[in-house]
Amino acid sequence: MYxxxxxxxxxxxxxxxxxxxxxxxxxKDLEKKFVSDLEKHQNIIHKVCRTYTINEAAHKDLFQEITxxxxxxxxxxxxxxxxxxxxxxxxxxxAISLYRKSKKNVDTGPIYDNLKELEYQDxxxxxxxxxxxxxxxxxKLNDIEKALALLYLEDKSYKEISKTLGxxxxxxxxxxxxxxxxxxxxxxx
Amino acid sequence: xPTLENIKDVWKKQEDCKYxxxxxxxxxxxxxxxxxxxxxxxxISILEFILPNIFLLFFxxxxxxxxYNKYELTGIMGVYFVIHFIIILFFIYIFYTNYRRISxxxxxxxxxxxxxxxxxxxxxxxxxxxxxxxxxxxxxxxKVFQSEIFLEQLPENxxxxxxxxxxLLMFGFVLFLFWLVYRLIYGFLLRKLKLNYRELEKTE
Numbered sequence: 182m183y184x185x186x187x188x189x190x191x192x193x194x195x196x197x198x199x200x201x202x203x204x205x206x207x208x209k210d211l212e213k214k215f216v217s218d219l220e221k222h223q224n225i226i227h228k229v230c231r232t233y234t235i236n237e238a239a240h241k242d243l244f245q246e247i248t249x250x251x252x253x254x255x256x257x258x259x260x261x262x263x264x265x266x267x268x269x270x271x272x273x274x275x276a277i278s279l280y281r282k283s284k285k286n287v288d289t290g291p292i293y294d295n296l297k298e299l300e301y302q303d304x305x306x307x308x309x310x311x312x313x314x315x316x317x318x319x320x321k322l323n324d325i326e327k328a329l330a331l332l333y334l335e336d337k338s339y340k341e342i343s344k345t346l347g348x349x350x351x352x353x354x355x356x357x358x359x360x361x362x363x364x365x366x367x368x369x370x
Numbered sequence: 371x372p373t374l375e376n377i378k379d380v381w382k383k384q385e386d387c388k389y390x391x392x393x394x395x396x397x398x399x400x401x402x403x404x405x406x407x408x409x410x411x412x413x414i415s416i417l418e419f420i421l422p423n424i425f426l427l428f429f430x431x432x433x434x435x436x437x438y439n440k441y442e443l444t445g446i447m448g449v450y451f452v453i454h455f456i457i458i459l460f461f462i463y464i465f466y467t468n469y470r471r472i473s474x475x476x477x478x479x480x481x482x483x484x485x486x487x488x489x490x491x492x493x494x495x496x497x498x499x500x501x502x503x504x505x506x507x508x509x510x511x512x513k514v515f516q517s518e519i520f521l522e523q524l525p526e527n528x529x530x531x532x533x534x535x536x537x538l539l540m541f542g543f544v545l546f547l548f549w550l551v552y553r554l555i556y557g558f559l560l561r562k563l564k565l566n567y568r569e570l571e572k573t574e
Binding site: 212215216217219220223224227228237240241244245246248249250251252253254257258267270271273274275277278279280281308311312314315318323324325326328334335336344345346347348352355361364365368369 | 372373374377378380381383384389390391392393396397399400401402403404405406407408410473474475476477478479480481482485563566569570573
């Protein structure tokens with residue numbers, strides 16, 4: 182029996198040691214600043230969420246996870262890059278690699294069932310309809326292409342794109358061209 | 371109808387998202403628990419570190435000691451244990467340093483590489499466990515099959531090669547099952563990440 186207690190103790194300590202990212206020393210001020218920064222720039226996250234999810238529940242779920250990841254990383258944010266650039270990076274990382282998708286909510290794969298998309302509210306406005314069609318086209322891209330498409334639409338420079346994705350500028354250009362060709366085919370089949 | 375030529379114009383027409391969150395909502399969200407894949411990788415990795423060795427805790431200690439004494443294995447098993455323990459600590463150290471490198475602030479590629487590297491440590495740890503189990507297993511077989519106590523129990527003219535083949539086959543099968551289960555978990559955890567990583571790396 183004592184062996185089990187010992188094992189329990191050891192695993193608990195190890196677990197705490199590994200996951201306990203304590204927020205000691207982080208003041209209320211930092212929290213306030215973070216909340217106001219995020220509120221101001223939340224549109225960026227919404228765009229990423231809408232790119233990587235297909236319905237409202239998943240959108241909110243992903244937004245939440247990105248917020249948690251941003252807050253976790255916030256104390257380390259030194260302002261070396263623009264807040265929006267930094268946000269993109271964390272948001273993409275969360276959407277592509279960190280977020281654990283629940284199957285019923287999200288489908289980010291290239292094989293895509295259009296019917297599922299009806300869960301997003303229908304838009305009456307012509308403008309909203311066009312935006313919706315654009316998102317539907319983006320949904321047909323793979324995870325990396327989605328990021329490229331979003332960065333292109335947001336008018337980011339190749340330098341910034343290459344830094345965000347961690348690939349060379351040349352590679353970013355090649356990939357961007359391919360993504361544009363793919364997007365064109367989807368939009369005008 | 372959006373076309374490649376006008377998609378930027380269409381995109382710019384986007385106004386604030388209809389589910390814009392208030393400061394209070396953001397404040398509540400930021401303090402929620404993360405359900406990130408990395409957390410799962412950590413939990414599963416810790417289990418994988420423990421599981422290959424957990425059965426040692428439930429072994430009949432006296433029975434094992436008696437068995438080792440009977441076949442003169444006590445000394446060498448002590449050596450194996452010390453080496454095994456040092457190697458486990460080494461793996462945990464490497465895993466921990468790799469794990470600490472994971473940060474959502476990195477570039478998309480860097481983060482993927484760090485996650486993959488962390489998992490690779492576990493992969494090598496599992497391979498190491500299979501290898502050491504193989505070595506110790508064969509060593510035990512060798513000692514037992516050579517011992518008088520064992521040979522006395524066998525009928526005359528027993529084909530020792532056949533005994534060896536059967537013992538190794540059975541033992542190998544158990545190790546293979548262990549490897550298979552591990553591969554399934556590994557694939558399940560990293561399939562998507564690997565696909566995306568390959569996509570990012572591709573440069574033709």
